[in-house]
Amino acid sequence: MSDGVVEACDREPIHAPGSIQPHGHLLALEGPDLLLAHASAAAAGTVLPGNLADAFGQQLERGLLGELDGSWSERLRCLPEAGVVHLGQIRARSGSQFQALAHRSPDGLVILELEMIAAGLGQAAGGLVQQQLHPLLRQAFDRLASASTLEELAARGAEEVRRLSGFDRALIYCFDDDWNGTVIGEARNERLPAYLGLRFPASDIPAQARRLYEINRHRLIPDVDYVPVPVLSADGRGTGDPLDLGLAVLRSVSPVHREYMRNMGTPASMSVSLLRGGHLWGLISCHHAEPRWVPFAVREACDLVAQMLAVRAAAIEAAAYAADRNQLKSLERRLLVWMAEAEYFEDGLADHQAELCAFLGAAGAAVLSRRGCTLVGQTPPAAYVRRVAAWLGQEHGLDDVFATSRLSSALPDAASFADVASGLLAMPISARSSSFVVWFRPEIVQTVTWGGDPRKPLAAESGQLHPRRSFEVWKETVRGQSSPWSASQIEAARDLRAAIVQIVLTRVEERAALTGRMLRINKELTAFSYSVSHDLRAPFRHIVGYAELLKERASDHLDPKSQHYLRTIMEAGRHAGALVDALLHFAQTGRAQYAPTSIDMVTLVADARQMLEPDTADRRVEWRIGSLPHVTGDATMLRQLLLNLLSNAIKYTRGRDPAVIEVDCTVEDDEFVFVIRDNGAGFEMAYAPKLFGVFQRLHRAEEFEGIGIGLANVRRIAERHGGRTWAEGEQDRGASFFFTLPLEVVRLEAR
Amino acid sequence: MTTDTRLRPLMLVEDSPNDVELTMAALERCRVANPVIVARDGVEALDYLIRGRDGPLPAVVLLDLKMPRVDGLEVLERLRAQPRTRRLPVVMLTSSREEQDLVRSYDLGVNAFVVKPVGSAEFHRAIRDLGVFWAILNEPPPGSTEGGPNGDLG
Numbered sequence: 071m072s073d074g075v076v077e078a079c080d081r082e083p084i085h086a087p088g089s090i091q092p093h094g095h096l097l098a099l100e101g102p103d104l105l106l107a108h109a110s111a112a113a114a115g116t117v118l119p120g121n122l123a124d125a126f127g128q129q130l131e132r133g134l135l136g137e138l139d140g141s142w143s144e145r146l147r148c149l150p151e152a153g154v155v156h157l158g159q160i161r162a163r164s165g166s167q168f169q170a171l172a173h174r175s176p177d178g179l180v181i182l183e184l185e186m187i188a189a190g191l192g193q194a195a196g197g198l199v200q201q202q203l204h205p206l207l208r209q210a211f212d213r214l215a216s217a218s219t220l221e222e223l224a225a226r227g228a229e230e231v232r233r234l235s236g237f238d239r240a241l242i243y244c245f246d247d248d249w250n251g252t253v254i255g256e257a258r259n260e261r262l263p264a265y266l267g268l269r270f271p272a273s274d275i276p277a278q279a280r281r282l283y284e285i286n287r288h289r290l291i292p293d294v295d296y297v298p299v300p301v302l303s304a305d306g307r308g309t310g311d312p313l314d315l316g317l318a319v320l321r322s323v324s325p326v327h328r329e330y331m332r333n334m335g336t337p338a339s340m341s342v343s344l345l346r347g348g349h350l351w352g353l354i355s356c357h358h359a360e361p362r363w364v365p366f367a368v369r370e371a372c373d374l375v376a377q378m379l380a381v382r383a384a385a386i387e388a389a390a391y392a393a394d395r396n397q398l399k400s401l402e403r404r405l406l407v408w409m410a411e412a413e414y415f416e417d418g419l420a421d422h423q424a425e426l427c428a429f430l431g432a433a434g435a436a437v438l439s440r441r442g443c444t445l446v447g448q449t450p451p452a453a454y455v456r457r458v459a460a461w462l463g464q465e466h467g468l469d470d471v472f473a474t475s476r477l478s479s480a481l482p483d484a485a486s487f488a489d490v491a492s493g494l495l496a497m498p499i500s501a502r503s504s505s506f507v508v509w510f511r512p513e514i515v516q517t518v519t520w521g522g523d524p525r526k527p528l529a530a531e532s533g534q535l536h537p538r539r540s541f542e543v544w545k546e547t548v549r550g551q552s553s554p555w556s557a558s559q560i561e562a563a564r565d566l567r568a569a570i571v572q573i574v575l576t577r578v579e580e581r582a583a584l585t586g587r588m589l590r591i592n593k594e595l596t597a598f599s600y601s602v603s604h605d606l607r608a609p610f611r612h613i614v615g616y617a618e619l620l621k622e623r624a625s626d627h628l629d630p631k632s633q634h635y636l637r638t639i640m641e642a643g644r645h646a647g648a649l650v651d652a653l654l655h656f657a658q659t660g661r662a663q664y665a666p667t668s669i670d671m672v673t674l675v676a677d678a679r680q681m682l683e684p685d686t687a688d689r690r691v692e693w694r695i696g697s698l699p700h701v702t703g704d705a706t707m708l709r710q711l712l713l714n715l716l717s718n719a720i721k722y723t724r725g726r727d728p729a730v731i732e733v734d735c736t737v738e739d740d741e742f743v744f745v746i747r748d749n750g751a752g753f754e755m756a757y758a759p760k761l762f763g764v765f766q767r768l769h770r771a772e773e774f775e776g777i778g779i780g781l782a783n784v785r786r787i788a789e790r791h792g793g794r795t796w797a798e799g800e801q802d803r804g805a806s807f808f809f810t811l812p813l814e815v816v817r818l819e820a821r
Numbered sequence: 822m823t824t825d826t827r828l829r830p831l832m833l834v835e836d837s838p839n840d841v842e843l844t845m846a847a848l849e850r851c852r853v854a855n856p857v858i859v860a861r862d863g864v865e866a867l868d869y870l871i872r873g874r875d876g877p878l879p880a881v882v883l884l885d886l887k888m889p890r891v892d893g894l895e896v897l898e899r900l901r902a903q904p905r906t907r908r909l910p911v912v913m914l915t916s917s918r919e920e921q922d923l924v925r926s927y928d929l930g931v932n933a934f935v936v937k938p939v940g941s942a943e944f945h946r947a948i949r950d951l952g953v954f955w956a957i958l959n960e961p962p963p964g965s966t967e968g969g970p971n972g973d974l975g
């Protein structure tokens with residue numbers, strides 16, 4: 071149906087129709103003296119003089135053809151700002167009885183309406199006298215107060231309104247987010263069809279009608295086939311600025327609405343607004359198979375029932391919400407405990423699949439973080455989940471939970487996953503790391519029964535709007551929708567999110583504190599080992615120095631054994647000094663600043679080879695250098711690393727002719743893997759784990775000299791770059807030493 | 822080695838008697854004939870150098886870094902603050918090479934920084950090189966041969 075038709079309907083100025091229904095007369099009084107300014111045409115000759123000009127501009131008492139005591143004027147002057155006041159009954163000179171209702175119009179005039187009492191409108195005045203209303207109201211209140219579910223409340227509400235008003239059918243009608251209305255309660259006899267459970271399109275009650283119903287809480291059309299009576303003003307034209315009749319009980323309604331009622335087959339209708347927080351929540355709608363009028367007092371009584379029903383409905387919903395929240399709270403608490411205990415909160419969630427899904431009544435969930443995407447239960451594939459998360463971040467921001475029970479209306483291509491993901495509730499956790507927890511609900515194929523084809527609620531024919539003719543049940547199969555997320559579930563997700571954010575924040579702080587402590591401890595240890603080594607150096611120097619002096623002075627006087635002892639002292643002292651030097655150097659590597667640059671490994675290897683030239687001068691060494699990449703790292707440290715590895719290779723191939731030393735690099739996963747291979751003395755794989763330890767040696771000093779700290783240094787340097795080290799070897803068949811450097815430049819802080 | 826009558830003294834500032842003995846033995850071994858003035862800590866060194874009444878300025882001061890009361894860095898700082906000793910060649914001798922000592926020493930205007938090697942052969946070589954360079958090879962700063970009772974010998 072074209073939107074233009076709906077819009078036209080929405081724009082109709084129904085509050086100022088310029089005419090009234092004929093079951094009463096309307097007088098508009100102006101100014102402090104309440105002078106007659108407007109009157110409905112039929113008032114002439116009945117309650118006003120036949121020539122209205124005689125009455126206009128006069129005070130009411132002068133013109134009215136009926137008894138009117140003094141207190142009336144008082145009460146007319148003291149009308150409250152809002153609401154219709156029942157002033158009492160008037161008997162006109164002609165003998166007709168009226169109930170007098172007055173209110174202040176938004177224009178500032180006093181509107182006095184005289185509704186005919188039981189004048190030829192089918193059945194007598196609804197049959198209820200004032201005294202009967204109170205016990206009925208009391209009963210109605212009791213029954214509504216004891217209703218425990220919305221269905222029960224709606225059914226009882228419909229019954230009580232029907233009891234009060236005597237209409238053939240009373241409906242409780244509740245609006246959804248799109249202003250479609252569903253009948254949730256009904257009481258009827260067999261004269262009109264059942265509408266319980268049917269849905270009616272939003273256009274059945276256009277926007278300006280809904281607005282009006284918020285300020286004017288009940289309205290009655292006793293006979294839809296009425297001929298509207300124009301409201302005339304002093305100049306007799308009945309045109310010009312029409313009176314604002316929004317609050318008038320006699321207001322004439324839109325012709326579209328009248329046609330609608332005729333098509334529905336209900337000549338008389340009354341509706342009462344159900345308000346929540348001042349806004350339209352639903353309607354009580356009464357229909358009769360023939361014209362019917364009920365007095366103002368009955369309408370007011372129905373309005374009281376409506377208010378009671380609205381309050382009770384809100385209370386029932388609030389109680390259900392609170393009960394849900396309680397249940398969800400306990401689940402939420404368990405989830406939080408698991409998350410807090412896990413090292414990564416995502417695992418804490420993903421490890422408890424059943425509870426994670428049960429938490430929000432979902433069939434599946436996904437936990438997305440920097441570390442990856444974990445799927446739980448029934449979900450779309452990971453790639454799709456990631457896309458949805460990206461879209462969410464862009465379109466809806468990362469500040470709040472997002473819930474939909476019809477994903478395809480937001481994301482068209484979601485239709486292909488409608489079976490598992492028609493409903494989606496996404497909980498963003500952190501903007502920086504784009505972490506999400508997303509819950510999915512499967513499609514539930516629903517059948518909505520409409521009261522008439524909702525695709526054609528209105529038609530524009532020959533320049534006029536016409537409502538649909540058929541109110542036959544029209545079934546719509548709704549696809550791509552899941553069961554909706556309840557307010558308590560959305561709130562629970564918000565709570566969880568707040569808690570996770572708190573945990574993450576706490577973790578970050580803890581980690582920062584821990585890192586701070588570790589850095590301090592590391593610093594202290596390094597300083598300690600440094601100062602100890604430093605202090606040890608001097609005594610070793612002295613040992614060596616004095617032994618040397620002694621040797622010079624006394625070796626002639628010493629027997630070979632003593633000389634041997636002396637030599638041993640010197641060597642031991644030198645060795646101790648060398649150990650201390652190595653330890654100092656190692657500690658220094660730990661403390662040195664990491665200064666990354668882009669490094670050409672080919673150049674670095676060439677540098678190291680050149681520095682080791684003297685050691686290979688007298689030997690045949692075959693170098694096989696593969697293609698080496700550029701890396702990011704600290705040049706000094708990496709040169710030291712290469713020096714250590716290459717000098718080892720040179721040292722342990724001393725017995726080989728030629729010594730073959732290879733340097734190569736491959737790319738695996740996200741790392742450069744470097745290898746330095748030699749054909750030297752090798753080692754037994756059983757001892758491989760010990761290789762990289764500090765002061766670890768696998769050969770005796772007389773076979774190959776050395777301190778045993780070179781490889782520990784290599785490992786430390788590699789680790790500072792975010793890489794790893796390992797070795798493979800075979801006794802007597804050579805060794806391969808591997809180290810990796812990450813491909814991507816990762817921010818290596820404070821390593 | 823030299824028949825130059827201008828044998829300016831070397832100064833050794835060292836608190837460890839062992840190190841004094843070893844250094845002196847090394848100097849002797851390398852036949853460095855210059856007289857050696859020994860100060861046992863920073864206070865004694867500054868007394869001699871700044872007051873300058875006890876003798877001429879040495880050709881070089883071999884300054885140990887870690888000493889009680891007044892350490893090598895402070896001695897260096899005070900020396901550089903005095904016009905008399907501002908240009909006096911100072912070689913910092915130390916047990917180990919610590920980054921901040923290095924920076925600080927050079928900032929304060931040290932002329933050389935030598936780490937005492939453990940092996941005696943290396944130590945002898947170092948001492949000999951130092952002695953030969955500073956006492957014989959190096960041109961002293963102008964005006965440094967004046968002062969003191971044994972003053973200008975040339």
